[in-house]
Amino acid sequence: MRSAVTGTAVILAVGALVTAAMTTATASASPPAGPAKADPPRPVLVDCTWHKNVRPADFILACGDGNSRLIGLHWSQWGPHGATATGVNMVNDCDPYCAAGRFHAYPVTVRLDGPKPWKKDPSVEHYTRMSLTYTGARPDAFKAVMIYPLWD
Template identity: 50%
Template sequence: MRRHTVRTAVTLCAATLLAAMAGTASAAPAAPQADRAARQPDRRPVLVTCQWKPQQRPDAFILACGDGNSRLAALHWNRWGSQSATARGLNYVNDCKPYCAAGTFRSYPVIVRLDRARPWAKDPALRHYTRLSLVFTDGRPEGYQHVVNYQLWN
């Protein structure tokens, strides 16, 4: 009989302890504002790739989706905000001489600026940058202006 009483007492204590732990967990105070913000999805605008994938702070980006003859690489973002983003990097442009398939890619240092954030047609809950501007800082491809603006796809 004594063995049964000890087993019952141990079981009751374990059940009480588990109930107390469950009660403590459910009654825990709400997470501080900073913790909640860390779990919130990032709502800053995105840059939409040629494959229709949203990205933030990509290290590379294709400007000429059809043929790949102009692309950005080695991008280092110093700002990615709700209204604009800026980076430094390289614009690799095919000179297409004598024709594009036989051309040479040449690199040009650029400052990249993204702006005009708008809701993305594919996912209106996301905002995406709709304009990309390049400022050539040391040389530029033949026929290019010092500043070139691109309207980005939606």
């Protein structure tokens, strides 16, 4: 009986060694894993107070007086080549003057592009241009597509 136990132990030991050898051979035959490829950094949208934003829900266009702002932004794309959203441009009619004016809602498609290093932090890219395409009515004296340079 002792030889049967010894034989079983030897068979199990040999099996374990063979399995270990095969695992090592398979692992060494695989190409070495390289460093994980990081996603490229996404550009940001810099707001009036110099904060970096990604996919903001709202954005003030007229920093001095707040008479034009984007609200309800829904972003369908945000990447290294541009960003696209739909939302509403709230514009003050300034009638008879801005403090007494009323805000009106105009549906728009927003497009951001022209990412470049941000002067405040060159390790961060920021979008440098915004295009608003009015999909319906638009404010008096506005074109169907308005292009705005964004601050640096």
